[in-house]
Amino acid sequence: MQSGTAVAAGHAGERDPAWRGRLAWLAIGLLALWPMLVLTEFRPWQMLDARSLRVTGRFLQGFARPAMDPEFLAVVARETWRTVAIATAGISLALLLAVPMAWVATAALSVSSLAGRMAAVPFVARQAARAAMVALRTVPELVWALVFVRVVGLGPGAGVLAIALLSLAIGRPFTLQYAREMVDSETAQSSGFMAANYVITWAWVLAFLLMILANALLIYVPGLPLWSGLAIAFAARNTAIYFSRWYPGYRKAKLVAPAAAPSRCS
Secondary structure (H helix, E strand, C coil): CHHHHHHHHHHHHCCCCCHHHHHHHHHHHHHHHHHHHHHCCCCHHHHHCHHHHHHHHHHHHHHHCCCCCHHHHHHHHHHHHHHHHHHHHHHHHHHHHHHHHHHHHCHHHCCHHHHCCCCHHHHHHHHHHHHHHHHHHHCCHHHHHHHHHHHHCHHHHHHHHHHHHHHHHCCCCCCHHHHHHHCCHHHHCCHHHHHHHHHHHHHHHHHHHHHHHHHHHHHHCCCCCHHHHHHHHHHHHHHHHHHHHHHHHHHHHHHHHHHHHHHHHC
């Protein structure tokens, strides 16, 4: 009887005490979003009418018979090499900017600081460099990449997807560098931590694929409304962001629950 009461109390404690407030804010957000949906002509049911289904069907049929003519393959090879060139140029530019900024931001490398207090001009330069790096580091590289994908099209999107897949292939999911900043060293060394990063990275890979597909739909299926591609891209990105925040807590609760079950029953 006592163990049953303890289990019931444990389940009651797992309930969200602020669910009414969260539900109210969700309703307010939907009401605020509704005029924007009307102005952008958000009509998802139009994707299921006969004309849209015919256009979508023709688009999907193109995947069943891929183009293999030499001219198209030459274009694919040229754009692939351009993607590699963009990635190489980006890394080179990052090194050219990062090394001088790191040198300026490091107080130990300041000659004026050796005698005691750093001089005014080096101090201002150091603080400005540190502030710039903090501002750039606050926004993850993936967010910058997604912004450029929306601006310049499919090429960088393929590059970002390639980076994500390469990080999985070499056993270093790109989410590791962000996740390690949010946990202690013991958690970062556990096998479950690495497994969670693999899952989150695959979620981002799926999001990248959906965003590339959204761009392709807008380019190769002119009959589709503009908002449909944008809706797919933003939904994929926001879902990946939400999953990245939700999954670590879910996995931790799932691992803690079996260990806590014997103590409750006792």
